[in-house]
Amino acid sequence: MNRAEPALHRVPAAAMLAAALGAVTLVAAGGQTPQQGGFRFRTGIELVNVAATVIDDDGRFVSGLRKEDFAVYEDGRRKEISYFSNERVPVSLGIALDTSGSMAGDKIVAARKALNRFLDDLLDPADEIFVYTFDNAPDLIQDWTTDRGRIGGELARISPRGGTALYDTVADAVPHAQAGHHRKKALVVISDGNDTSSQTDVGALQQMIRQTEVLVYAIGIDGRATPTLGTPQRPVFPPRRPPRVPPIPSPFPLPGGRRPPFEPPQQPTPPINLPRSGGNADERVNVEALRAITDDSGGRTEIIRTASDLNPATASVADELSKQYFLGYEASGVQDGRWHTIRVEVLHGHYRVRARRGYVASPLAAGREP
Helix, strand or coil, X not given: CEEXXXXXXXXXXXXXXXXXXXXXXXXXXXXXXXXXXCEECCCCCCEEEEEEEEECCCCCECCCCCHHHEEEEECCXXXXXXXXXXXXXXXXXXXXXXXXXXXXXXXHHHHHHHXXXXXXXXXXXXXXXXXXXXXXXXXXEEEEECCHHHXXXXXXXXXXXXXXXXXXXXXXXXXXXXXXXXXXXXXXXXECCCCCCCCCCHHHHHHHHHCCCCEEEEEEECCCCCCCCCCCCHHHCCCCCCCCCCCCCCCCCCCCCCCCCCCCCCCCCXXXXXXXXXXXXXXXXXXXXXXXXXXXXXXXXXXXCCHHHHHHHHHHHHHHHHCCEEEEEECCCCCCCEEEEEEEEECCCCXXXXXXXXXXXXXXXXXXXX
């Protein structure tokens, strides 16, 4: 096991974590045209990856759409789609499972069963997986593997105890997911309570997630809340015109190439008004905070009433990952360190689209080779 270090300086380190996630300026030596995973890169060209989920008015996933059915806008300007796939692509997937004391008994038993089914039966064998558990601190119990038996063995040894360091765990797991081998990257968080033990600031965590390509999903177990299972996920979708967020001085993630060096911000980023960990005496699932973590990424939050609902909830995530559209377009090329909004639309039919809401374009340090 790899015990994660305590997050004593996690808030000021959030930007440093983001630097490890960042975007890449793709420069082909000698003007050649390298190819990677279906994308073809030209010298100096940057591509933005977007996974798009399309649903109809009844909340069902829509399949069979073509490249010409989509329109992508960056900062309100339509962009040409350079790459498109409506086939399932392999996923680099992280699992973050709450193992605090409140998960003891039937909850942890149901979580083990749901995750074993999720990993063994619902994902593709080519998908690579890692697993974090969290009580008072994050614990990486299984690093990247395609061996489902190893994961099942680690899950069988879990013993719930302690508090809930949910935000610290997501802060560790997101950059780990970003380092996965596959272009498509995701994280699934399962928890039955509010954060009680983290040092991470939720606003800083949200900023960090905005600088990655990781789709973040959260499944909250809350017996007193109204479940969202089996209902259309309209509250999860971004507004038609996503709100502008403050500049984030970090590179945005793109496939291939070497990463530019991180340059710390000259001025601090204004904070986002979200609850800090441990700031709420109520130990119920904090739906507002979970949605702040998931929604900008193109993922979603789902609230269920009992642990027995974990099976259909995780099956829904697996189904979504298998039916998403994956597309890429050339970035604007303006490396201004600012948030650039992304909007994906289906041109025909009454469909809703959920996708990442934007990326951060960060300038390279003067005089340094990318």
